[in-house]
Amino acid sequence: MKKFGSLLLVSVFAGAITLGAYKLFLEKPNYAVIQEDNGAQLISTSYTPTSAKGAGINEVDFTMAAKNTVNAVVHVKNVATSKGPSSIMEFFYGYGGSQTPQVGTGSGVIISQDGYIVTNNHVIANADQLQVTLNNNKTYDAELIGTDPNSDIALIKIDVDRQLPYLAFGDSDNTKVGEWVLAVGNPFNLTSTVTAGIVSAKARALASLDQSFIQTDAAVNPGNSGGALVNTNGDLIGINTAITSQTGSYVGYSFAVPSNIAKKVVEDIMEYGNVQKGILGINTVPMNSPYAVENGINEIDGVYIAGVEEDSGAYDADLKEGDIIKNIDNVEIHKFSDLIGYIASKRPGDELLVTVLRGDERMEFPVMLKERQTIIIPVLGFEVKNLTEDEKKAFKTKKGVKIIGVPETYRNYGFEGKVLLSFGDEEINNIQDAKTKFGRISRYDRASITMLNKKGEKERLIIQ
Template identity: 35%
Template structure:
């Protein structure tokens, strides 16, 4: 089924809110419309463990079961890393230029932030958003019973906005179960737990409104939900009707800075994969082929002799890179990757990123009016966290 894309007009802006001051608006990303200057919040769901025996009478039973697995994450100003200056990441730029000041005046702590997360292993592994932990090495994790424990950031991935924190004190924590985000359907009931505006253990509910939403990132594949998500929900879990985590709440679309019923969550299958790799390797490895792409519109497609604007148009090929060694050239249009039809360059980026480095993948390429079959060598693009 063709994915429905969420397109932003040129004047629109994506806003990350995960680094708002403590006590103020925190966590999340918002999308602004052309009609108003907007600030929004991001919230992400985490995994929750629910007893699978018996039948839950209502949502209250489910919330009671998963509540102890949802945590609040505080990043204090002094905990932020002092790393060498370099290019700003997408998250950093959004935080710097679109972050909101705290409405609580002198009680705010400049440079601090607050968000949500969820425990995925009894040892104290916590999944959250990358923008929640920002550039911190150490964070404070507050459990549902009020205890505050130290947490160490194991690693993060800014491309998918996923991070993992290890609680360094205590053991035997209650973990949640991952659910099947691939099997989630539009209309399925969901509920979110987190700390909007710092109000811990807040529960909201709704349905899955759409799937496969793209809001500007190369690896976007968001679930859209209408459960209320606000600042501070970032990194918190989105649960299905069985109390399993199917997503991590990450962004909202808003004309006012508050929730209007359009939220976005990272699918559990992606968040789990990234979190597992961070825990195992301390970094994220993606496939790469060394190309840049451009949009294939109707006019370009006609000039190339294509009947439709479907496929990934290669604009440049890195000299001696994987794509060049595989025979790809500028002007080629990749129509299929590993037998799967590509809608656009974003599809190619995701497919290459998920491919294993060192392998060869069959691709179908349109060039000068002919279809060619090539074996595309996948290179490595290991993203180390520092």
């Protein structure tokens, strides 16, 4: 009996230990949250495992993207010589003394193994000498290949005897709001600086700039201009360009030219020597204008067509005033910056499928982009257009551009309607030619222009 009691006691203890071990190690818990009200419900909790590091930034690895990017981002130095007077006495009595060198700095991104570098136009503007310093501290003189002030993109090149690390352009159209990004550049001359943030917005318009930007909260400061904006895969999705700040330094958001626009500009410069800009040929109404508010246009989701230009792709496709553009090539269009951002990556001759809302009917139109026929030239502010065949015959010329609009300053000089033939000794062939040549004029330069009036007489004018 005593022996039986001992065996029973051992069995009870063994069972208790076994049950406890099962409860502690093997049984899955099944909790429920009880709402303390009359209609209480049982809500099963999720048992999906979570990382011990937690969700969000700790889950993202920036190291490989940063490692691959820093060696492809360079330091760009712009050395310009001041040609203006340095004192009030020199202003009135002339100047010819020592010229003052001015140095500006920024960043650039190597986009090919043989030394092509993309940067911002404002980084290299008015440079007498360009120098590029790689991440290994080697410095090279750089050559300006071409530039597009409208998009603020420039292409420069260095001659090297070895293959360089470079970044390939990514597809900025596939970038998503909330996606992690890195900004790499040289703020305040601090080389190889990497900052992280997210894409805050896409197709962001800035003031009166006819451009569409990626907005990010990655820290960007003076010196970052021309640097790389990359995703966590290391794809180049933008060229860091601007900040909006009352102090001139980073305050929480910055802006980059989308890679699809930068890539198109670079390809145009390399293939054509200038940027091929296609236009749709429509006019719109500013969203916050009194007319837009009074007519409810500011509440429209899409782009309202207020007018269609003759001899444009939109005109040929039969788009109408009052149509609302909703979609282009399956890309949703919510505002004007969406529209210009997409078209900026296209060329004249490209065909787009434009979806519009006409009344209550949704309609699709194939639209061929055409080359812009008018442009405003720098410094003078003249609006000029390419000559038609009839105008070439009327003025008896094969070259030149016609002046169709002038600023108020020149309104009484009779320039309107004349043909602008040359800048100095260089002939002007088209509107892009005129824009490039007049873009060389600085504040203190003198230059002559030759015009042709309706009588076929040539007129020469000195401008300063």
